Amino acid sequence: MGNKFLALRKSEVAKVAPDRSALMGKLNQDMADMKTIREADERRLRLLFGEPYEAKFQSGGVHVYDGNGDEILTYTAGVGWHEKESKAETQVHGALKAAYYDAYHAARQEINGMEVQGGFDARA
DSSP, X not given: OOHHHHHHHHHHXXXXXXXXXXXXXXXXXXXXXXXXXXXXXXXXXXXXXXXXXEEEEETTEEEEEOTTSOEXXXXXXXXXXXXXXOHHHHHHHHHHHHXXXXXXXXXXXXXXXXXXXXXXXXXX
């Protein structure tokens, strides 16, 4: 896959991706007082992140979910932030990879057909 295709894929995925940087920034504002976050209930976290996001404090970390219920971010004190791909992002990646493969396969068949028709055998 060439750089132009990779850039196209990245820009298309960005259209469906949640704004993780903004979500991380909202939590980072409160990181100085981790005790407050540990004591936060789901309602406070929902207010912190805003709709359509939901956040839960579980297993010593904060887990952020998008409006579809997909976990998109996790924060743990020992590791920091970990981004997770949403279903929407996975679908866009898959669709673009399939389109790339189809175009590649069609071009390859065309090249192979030209080699046989022209009397040129690249395998020889």
